[in-house]
Amino acid sequence: xxxxxxxxxxxxVSMAQQFSGLPMRSLIGGPLNAAAQAxxxxxxxQTKFLLNTCFNSTQPEGKDKDGKTTLTPIMVTMQLTxxxxxxxxxxGGKPGKVTVEPLQTTFELPLLTLIPxxxxxxxxxxxxxxxxxxxxxxxESSQQSSSSSHEQGSFDAKIGEGFWSVEVKGSVSHDSxxxxxxxxxxxxxxxxxxxxxxxxxxxxLPEGVTTIIQAYTSNISPVTVGGTQS
Amino acid sequence: xxxxxxxxxxxGSLALNTELLLAGHSFTCANCGSCISLASGSHRTVQSAMTxxxxxxxxxxxxxxxxxxxxxxG
Numbered sequence: 638x639x640x641x642x643x644x645x646x647x648x649x650v651s652m653a654q655q656f657s658g659l660p661m662r663s664l665i666g667g668p669l670n671a672a673a674q675a676x677x678x679x680x681x682x683q684t685k686f687l688l689n690t691c692f693n694s695t696q697p698e699g700k701d702k703d704g705k706t707t708l709t710p711i712m713v714t715m716q717l718t719x720x721x722x723x724x725x726x727x728x729g730g731k732p733g734k735v736t737v738e739p740l741q742t743t744f745e746l747p748l749l750t751l752i753p754x755x756x757x758x759x760x761x762x763x764x765x766x767x768x769x770x771x772x773x774x775x776x777e778s779s780q781q782s783s784s785s786s787h788e789q790g791s792f793d794a795k796i797g798e799g800f801w802s803v804e805v806k807g808s809v810s811h812d813s814x815x816x817x818x819x820x821x822x823x824x825x826x827x828x829x830x831x832x833x834x835x836x837x838x839x840x841x842l843p844e845g846v847t848t849i850i851q852a853y854t855s856n857i858s859p860v861t862v863g864g865t866q867s
Numbered sequence: 868x869x870x871x872x873x874x875x876x877x878x879g880s881l882a883l884n885t886e887l888l889l890a891g892h893s894f895t896c897a898n899c900g901s902c903i904s905l906a907s908g909s910h911r912t913v914q915s916a917m918t919x920x921x922x923x924x925x926x927x928x929x930x931x932x933x934x935x936x937x938x939x940x941g
Contacts, residue, residue: 679926686923690916713913714906717875719899743906744875751870751885751913752920 665764668833672759679758687846691749710853712745747853754842761836769828876901889914 688694691711697704721740727733791808842850874881879898888894893904905913 682923682926686919690919711912711916713909715909716893716904716906717901718893718904719876719901746872748912748916750872751883751888752916753870753885754920 659766659768664766664831668762668764672762676758683754687749687754691747691752710747710749713748713751714743715746717742717744747850750850750853754846758840759836760840761834763832763834763836765830765832765834767830769826771826771828874899874901874903885913885917889917 688708692708693711695707695709697706718739718741720737723736723738725734725736789808791806793804793806795802795804797803869882869884871880871882873879874896877896877899879896881894881896881903883894883903884892888905889910891904893902895902
């Protein structure tokens with residue numbers, strides 16, 4: 638005899654309940670807040686770098702505490718070489734001699750314009766959250782029963798003698814055995830993966846800084862080395 | 868790492884690479900043909916500023932770490 642049945646078992650895990658407890662505000666908002674704070678920190682650091690590295694600060698003289706610090710841009714000397722055409726008139730109707738001589742001049746350039754000061758900041762924050770809740774129950778009951786008993790008996794009887802005689806022989810046997818098995822399985826698994834990807838890169842300079850740099854660069858004027866007229 | 872300046876002679880746009888300037892390269896204006904390089908006297912000033920700028924850029928890694936800390940708090 639074989640009997641197999643699947644029991645519905647205990648109620649499965651409520652998916653809605655599993656997800657409702659997630660701190661979504663801190664999961665998503667946390668990294669974004671951190672990125673914003675980091676951006677703010679980077680902006681302050683860059684401003685300090687710009688003021689400390691590219692400018693000379695001059696403290697006001699005397700004990701005037703209300704005096705403002707003057708910032709003067711640090712200038713870098715650049716060399717400019719260009720060809721100077723020199724034409725010597727020819728004698729006796731002969732064509733003149735044209736020579737091209739390199740003329741070297743220098744000009745001052747603010748250090749600020751040579752530093753590739755693109756704003757460094759967080760450009761991309763990706764928050765990924767994968768959660769998998771698995772719940773399954775299976776109850777398999779298998780009952781197999783077989784009985785086996787062994788009994789054996791025999792008899793032998795004889796009545797009469799000679800021609801009239803009856804002989805009866807008999808035997809009885811009985812086998813029985815019994816076995817049973819029961820199997821129940823319950824599986825439950827939770828799997829959560831949380832990834833935050835932060836990308837920092839360079840952004841275009843703020844308009845104000847660009848304007849300052851343009852003002853400096855548009856006022857570059859070369860100075861001829863050695864007093865040669867250009 | 869390119870910076871753009873105006874050519875002091877013709878006013879044309881001139882792209883300069885600061886690292887190449889430090890390496891001794893010169894850049895030619897496409898408009899007037901003048902050649903611009905870094906004077907030797909200013910080499911140290913620019914080199915020092917670029918070193919500081921490299922340190923500043925390296926701090927971008929700290930941005931990611933700050934975000935990762937926030938995850939732990941959440």
